[in-house]
Amino acid sequence: MKATIDKLFRTGDASNEELKALMDLCDNEGLKEAAVARRKEHYGTAVYIRGLIEFSNHCRNNCFYCGIMAAQKDLRRYRLGQSEILGCCNEGYKLGLRTFVLQSGEDNEYSDEALCNIIYSIKSSHPDCAVALSIGEKSRASYQAYFNAGAERYLLRHETASPGHYARLHPASMSLENRKRCLRDLKDIGYQVGSGFMVGSPFQTLDDLVSDLRFLQELQPDMIGIGPFIPAQGTPFAHMQAGSLARTLNLISMLRLMFPYSLIPSTTSLASISPQGRLLGLEAGANVLMPNLSPASVRTLYSLYDHKDALSASGLEILKKEVSGIGYEVVACRGDVKSQKDEN
16 A cells, blocks of 8 residues: 555545545554654644634534434533633633634524624634634525624534435435535635544445545645544434544545645544544644533533543643653644645
């Protein structure tokens, strides 16, 4: 496989069959080394941190894999108000965080006006910080309003780029085409856009994963988040097998070679499937971590999947030591995505 890895390192691309072979590598040292070399070319040893605020676990949708799906009847629901969200940001700012990610289910109780007021209040209090949103599918007008209020980044994983596979993971009321429309609107408006997919979701094939990579090549996102599928109690997929840690790490390395300038997080789901998951993700080519700023009283309620291992912001000093121990450095800054232009 060395020739294929060298090809991906040189050109950032490979054939479909070559990509599938890399996904299933058992000995991934060569792939990992190539990804780390490429990552260090553009980002050095910096690991950027984003403060995650999960402000509502209400959701209108019934994605079959999601632990906060609307049909979940036993889940205690919550919403944070503007003052609580700003309090989380203030706490994160003291810890050195300069990007705040506001994440929720698709909760229609927050009007566009309310969300814009929240965004504006964060930017007014912390003008040197970036605000990212991860709140699902909205109209173009809504995305424009949030952007005008000061949001700069938007995270919206496409989850799977294969229409047939998408239909097996979602109810008929949802469509892959609308998800792609949202991503196109976000890019057109001017957001730094993040997308991504699950690894090992039910019914997924290697061809589906190739479709995910090809879609990302078309989209050219600024951020790419992937993680293994983990089943959630109370969902139609509760008894399905979890995704593979090894394949997820291979794909992180592949993404780093295919998208050298993208910001790639080592996700919570990686840590949830393996005690060393976060560090393994960094060693595979990731360069972002997202400590959780949500109040402790609600943190366990944002249960997208079972055994979620949320990284508490209060453990930031321990995290810095762990990251330093593998040769990287947690950097307290906005951590903006780089581009080819930045390098010239």
